[in-house]
Amino acid sequence: MSIDTTTSVSLSVRDVHLAFGANRVLRGVDLDVARGATACVIGPSGSGKSTLLRTINRLIEPDRGDVLLDGRSVRGDDPDALRQRVGMVFQQFNLFPHMSVLRNVTLALRRIRKLDADEAAALARDHLELVGLAAKADARPAHLSGGQQQRVAIARALALRPQVMLFDEATSALDPELVKGVLGLMAELSAGGMTMVVVTHEMGFAREVADTVAFMDRGVVLEAGEPAAIFERAAHPRLRRFLSQVL
Ligand code: ADP
Ligand code: MG
Secondary structure, three states, X not given: OOOOOOOOOOEEEEEEEEEEOOXXXXXXXXXXXXXXXXXXXXXXXXXXXXXXXXXXXXXXXOOEEEXXXXXXXXXXXXXXXXXXXXXXXXXXOOOOOOOOHHHHHHHHHHHOOOOOHHHHHHHHHHHXXXXXXXHHOOOOHHHOOHHHHHHHHHHHHHHOOOOEEEEEOOOOOOOHHHHHHHHHHHHHXXXXXXXXXXXXXXXXXXXHHOOEEEXXXXXXXXXXXOHHHHHHOOOOHXXXXXXXXXX
16 A cells, blocks of 8 residues: 555644543543554543544543644644544544545545545545545445445545544444454554554454554553553553453
8 A cells, every 4th residue: 555654743642631521531641652653542441542532633622731743732723734634533434425435535635635626536536546445436335335434434534644543443333354454454554654543442453563552441541562561461450351351
């Protein structure tokens, strides 16, 4: 795969706090991802993983703390500009059902990158080809498999030329036989030098692809390190218990 990742940047999450009412969901999260590196975030349901991703591209404003791209705070960035720099892929794809695959990809290119119709269509076709779906450009999302829909969602995010990509359980809604294709695409993207934060229950992917694995529990990163350190030499009992349940 050939994606332009020369613009990838480093990502730092610094002491991020967020409460929903009395529910303190993030309680001082720190995470560092080097330029071109992949961090996998693992942890139990409700530990704040999705909320963390949403604070990184500022779908939610943290109560305290900061997010830095290449050392510079994103606080105060225009939300559209930030969403272009930080792409996000969700469990439920979030494609527009009434639009063709091609239009799903061109929409943001026209609105956010302000490309004209021909430029947007050409770039969208390039990215659909990259994810193996050039032939589906005119189809509606409902006529694609879940795995194909997720690859369209990835193409849509990549076409904006993000500097960081966030994945929130991107394969959790897929039938088992479709998971591999999407994980393979994500692994290629990682190998190609994209800076990525991947929330996942796929421990095999975390072990093989991640540069760093971060274990979240009750709103903090309890332990982070190289995959071998996390999977074979976990220090924290809560992490050891979690791994014994999921491996
Ligand atoms: P995870 O992705 O690790 O399962 P989440 O970040 O989705 O965890 O959720 C963490 C906690 O935040 C949960 O208790 C959840 O109910 C709560 N939460 C998430 N989003 C909202 C919201 N928009 N409003 C209120 N509470 C929320
Ligand atoms: Mg979640």
